[in-house]
Amino acid sequence: MALGGRLRPNLYLINRILRTQSVCTQRSFAQRSTVNPNFTISEGLRNFASTPNSKETNIKVPLSLYGVSGNYATALFLAASKANMLDKVESELLDIIEASKRSPVFSQFIKDLSVPGETRVKAVLEIFSEAGFLDITKNFMAILAENGRLRHIESIAKSFTELTMAHRGEVKAVVTTVIPLPGEEEKQLKETLQDIIGHGKKVKLEQKIDQSILGGLVVEFSQKVFDMSIKTRARQMEKFLRDPVNFDSI
Template sequence: MAMAGRIRSTVPIVRKALSSDSRSALYPQLSRNYATAPAKEQKVKVPVTMYGVSGNYASALYIAAVKANALEKVETELLDLIEASKTSPKFSQFMKDLSVPTDTRVKAMTDIASQAKFGDLTKNFLVVLAENGRLKHVDAIAKRFAELTMAHKGELKATVTTVIPLPPEEEKELKETLQEVMGKGKKVNIEQKIDPSILGGLVIEFGQKVFDMSIRTRARQMERLLKEPINF
């Protein structure tokens, strides 16, 4: 009960922290296109800012998929590839092995995409990854792409980490807070994770945002503060 009470007392802090972010900050939009487009070509912007190698590739693929009206098809094909890699350690290792010659990687991915009857967009994208030695990031790229697809449909996945399962009423309140911040028409899906190492409080991750209100982090902050020299 005491632990549940501490979780409950954290929710108002979450509400305040989330509300301080404008929607434009939560959903800034990229202007980078998958390729240089003619002036009259459809302009597409990603609904969530993505960072890093996986984020950049996922954003580029998203833009291309929206233009081709193939968003769900590409997502399904990527997820099928990920599932296949999980059942084949040899294939999974192949994608991570940078010592494999580029020509071999390209041929292998072309053959796999053809056998799986992937569309040209997915096949060409996998070839680009093979050429650039980025196949090892395909799992992360697929996850980022799925996040973009969810955002495209007005959905948001939030991962909430606590020491104990979040009580139903607290999950409901947190979900309402997130939906309030994101605006009407947004559907929030909450995934709960249990991690005793955070000691208490909450860690909320959604999009590229992380709100860390765990006792562990607060303790570390206090420890650093106490170690700082005192100036009189």
């Protein structure tokens, strides 16, 4: 079930919790954790937020990712791999992104750093518990909430998907067109890309619609861009017509 169906009825919790937690506490984290047992959960899962040590696990990380999003995504990848829950965790992360796009309240909650950490953690644990999310996903979101990193969830989810695709031997190819490709043309394009990348990996094709390219198509995969759009060709022709002719070279 999509997140819209799983979380939407529980989003009222955010408003309720924010109303009851409107005064920001000035106590230290240690003091808060003594009062609120929920903090012991995220405290015990701090390893999610650190760069994993390859010597401590036999799981191979398929890509080296860096920065805040890369480190968090890699840590989550290792935890989900150990639990054999990669696909499920990936699906739940994508559900969360969908919810943030559909619900202005949820989106604001993720971005608002003025909300006290204790309040953020409490809201996350309640919302995702009631939605039936995996403990791995729920506790990971609590770590992000505690560390003020919820606003990075979209880029973290993107990095996590890159890891899972690499783990499955998939290569994402994005084709941009003015109108959706007919089924037969999509099949032919996918077969062509498959021949290019080799049969050791699987092409995962994603279509995007962009009227501004005027026609033709743009294909992006493996950090390569093949721009065969009418817009680009028109610019190239315009440049050719504007450039002065060198008669000495004729």
